[in-house]
Amino acid sequence: MTSTSDTTILIFGASGDLTSRKLIPALFRLSQQQYLSPRCPVVGVARRPKSHDEFRTEMRDKVKARLGNDQFDAAAWDIFAKQLFYQQLDITNAEEYATLKESVQTLETQVGAGSDSARIVYLATTPDLIASAVEGLHASQMIPPRELESQLRVVVEKPFGRDLKSAQELTVVLSRHLQESQIYRIDHYLGKETVQNILLFRFGNAIFEPLLNRNHIDHIQITVAEALGMEGSRGGYYDTSGAMRDVLQNHVLQLLCLIAMDPPSLFQAREIRDEKMKVLQALRPGVSGPVGNWAIRGQYTAGLVDRQPALAYREEDRVNPNSNRETFVAMRVALDNWRWAGVPFFLRTGKRLPKQMTEIAIQFKNPPLNLFSTVECDGDLCDLVETRPNQLILRIQPQEAISLRFSTKRPGMNYQVQPVSMDFEYGDHFTTQLPEAYERLLLDVMRGDSTLFTRSDELEAAWRFVTPVLDAWESSSSSPDLYPAGTWGPSSADRLISETKAIWRAPR
Ligand code: BG6
DSSP states (O other), X not given: OOOOOOEEEEEETTTSHHIIIIIHHHHHHHHHTTOSOTTSOEEEEESSOOOHHHHHHHHHHHHHHHHOTTTOOHHHHHHHHTTEEEEEOOTTOGGGHHHHHHHHHHHHHXXXXXXXXXXXXXXXXXXXGHHHHHHHHHXXXXXXXXXXXXXXXXXXXXXXXXSHHHHHHHHHHHHTTSOGGGEEEOOGGGGSHHHHHHHHHHHSOSSSGGGOSTTTEEEEEEEEEOOOOOOTTHHHHHHHHOHIIIIIIIIIXXXXXXXXXXXXXXXXXXXXXXXXXXXXXXXEESSSSSGGGTEEEEEEESEEETTEEEOOGGGSTTSOTTOOOOSEEEEEEEEOSTTTTTOOEEEEEESSOSSOEEEEEEEEOOOSSOOOOEEEEETTEEEEEOOOOOEEEEEEESSOEEEXXXXXXXXXXXXXEEEEEEEEXXXXXXXXXXXXXXXXXXXXXXXXXXXXXXXXXXXXXHHHHHHHHHHHHHHOSSOOEEEETTSSSOHHHHHHHHTTTOOOOOOO
């Protein structure tokens, strides 16, 4: 990573959880690694009055609590704290933006930022404040004229709407005063090291890519599993959102794009996003008929996760006790294009599954002839042992890895099949800690590189696909299928995949 030129970072929503949990720790690490110049002021902006020092102390305590005493470098924090400031602002009051502008200019002079330094406004706020923020920036002339547009970049956090219509409305609000090139919609999955590696693995090696198509692939499974439930006050938000809006519409579909897209002609933002867009345009239900034939929803009941008792979703704090919100989604989808026609893609995500695990599992077709089946007996128990289909597994997190499963001959006098795997584990090969997604993404915004951010047309295409499913669920009189916390989702998800004779991977 290279360092950046002078940039001022304004975080709207500085008293929120995201600021102390992700943004300030990421900026602190960038400063420690000298990617963030001391000439870049970082200004927390929120409604409550607070001094710079109060804000610094608050952030220091939270970052320290997260990192633990032994990992927290107090000397490095003291250096970073010099560029950390606070500004009070009522986002909905356009008149206060003139004061904000003045204060920012003063701080920029104080840290010695160049006169042409760019500004980033990070909207870590609730979506209902986005329109006011954009209007306020416009009214105070903080949005530069068109020819200088790269001097202001606005970062927007999810949720980007709750369906196609509201996402389109949000795009209208943002584009009223901003150019598309100034808008950075964050999907933090794209900042993960292993997610970025999908494209390098596919297009930087010659051996796998020729096989990734309908001639060789039986099906692909994408899983984003979480053991967590509704931590803290999360239930309030989640009960208005659910697994489809929270994870499938964004993180899972982005993984699908990356594993299924064609190679871009250049490794640049426009070319990559154009190819991802083509995948979303080709996305179809995996089978015809009603939504229930290819998309199922589940909700967890009480159970055991990691041997600890877990509440039912409806008993969680701030969740409606009669809620029909889905905490699990599984889908069978297809891509109507030359490369993937006829190959099922199975997508699933859920809360309170047995473990945290994100992976893409690519299953190859069986060899044309089954030459190596043997009967093996252990006492009275006999089994037919055959070669199993090859699998290529991209483990996104945790225990980041890539594995290739294949059959081999078990040493001995007979032809007996033994499944084995070749594993590449990040931890064995790289001693450097993998950068946090937010570190990478913040640095990219500072550099003006939008490759890892979602464009408005991608966003709309994703919503266009999932909105009919959400509508069908909302108008249906049935409830989500139940699954006990600590299991891999409802049995209907197993039926969905077993129609193709495949099974979900359930790694230990
Ligand atoms: C967020 C969702 O976008 O992604 C959370 O809102 C989810 O509900 C999180 O837990 C998962 O991210 P990660 O990086 O922990 O896999």
